[in-house]
Amino acid sequence: MDIIITSLQMMMKKGKTAAKKHLRSVRSHIQNLSSKSYHDGFNEFGSPDYVLMFMQVEPAYSLAQSLDSI
Incomplete structure (x- = not known):
């Protein structure tokens, strides 16, 4: 949550640097979730x-x- 607040404050002051950091963080989290393959443990249940x-x-x-989307 702190990175979001920081991102919004810095975006207003110094451009989109913090917003891009936020996007990298979100992408990293998505990739981390994807690499865990949680769905593989439930294949037998369809x-x-x-x-x-x-x-x-x-x-x-x-x-x-x-x-x-940019």
């Missing part, structure tokens, strides 16, 4: 081949999504 990631702060998700 589970889907994906894992959901919950982001508690919607503006943090929106920021990452808007930067990722």
